[in-house]
Amino acid sequence: MLEVPAGDALVIELSNDDPYDVHDLVLAGGVSSGRLQPGAATTVEAGVIGHDLEGWCSIAGHRAMGMTLRVTALGAEHTSADPDQSGSAAGDELARIPLDLQAPPGPDHRVREVVCRPAPGRSSASTSRSRRSPPRSPRG
Numbered sequence: 001m002l003e004v005p006a007g008d009a010l011v012i013e014l015s016n017d018d019p020y021d022v023h024d025l026v027l028a029g030g031v032s033s034g035r036l037q038p039g040a041a042t043t044v045e046a047g048v049i050g051h052d053l054e055g056w057c058s059i060a061g062h063r064a065m066g067m068t069l070r071v072t073a074l075g076a077e078h079t080s081a082d083p084d085q086s087g088s089a090a091g092d093e094l095a096r097i098p099l100d101l102q103a104p105p106g107p108d109h110r111v112r113e114v115v116c117r118p119a120p121g122r123s124s125a126s127t128s129r130s131r132r133s134p135p136r137s138p139r140g
């Protein structure tokens with residue numbers, strides 16, 4: 001995790017210390033380092049940091065393997081760009097609706113019986129008469 005005072009410009013010196021694999025760094029704002037060969041290094045100009053920012057390696061599977069970076073903007077006002085904040089706000093909205101899946105049904109409910117009949121035009125005989133191949137004689 002990187003901590004940056006909000007309002008500061010962030011410049012990341014990025015080097016790929018992995019001797020085998022190509023990696024890169026993509027930031028949620030769209031900034032990308034481009035692919036770095038093993039041993040290569042570059043400078044990523046992330047720009048002015050106004051809120052928390054996610055970063056990750058965009059090589060297939062690498063983000064899921066944990067190649068992520070979180071940039072925390074110190075002293076920033078929490079905005080909707082912060083996933084934690086927007087998530088909890090939406091959660092509060094949903095929590096106001098009382099929901100009890102185990103509650104008995106309301107007074108208007110009726111139980112309807114559902115009967116599935118065979119489709120017209122198909123006799124049950126045609127489906128039951130199936131061709132059977134004679135039992136195979138075991139070989140060997």
Ligand SMILES: [Cu+2]
Pocket residue numbers: 022023024057058059062067
């Ligand atoms: Cu990677």
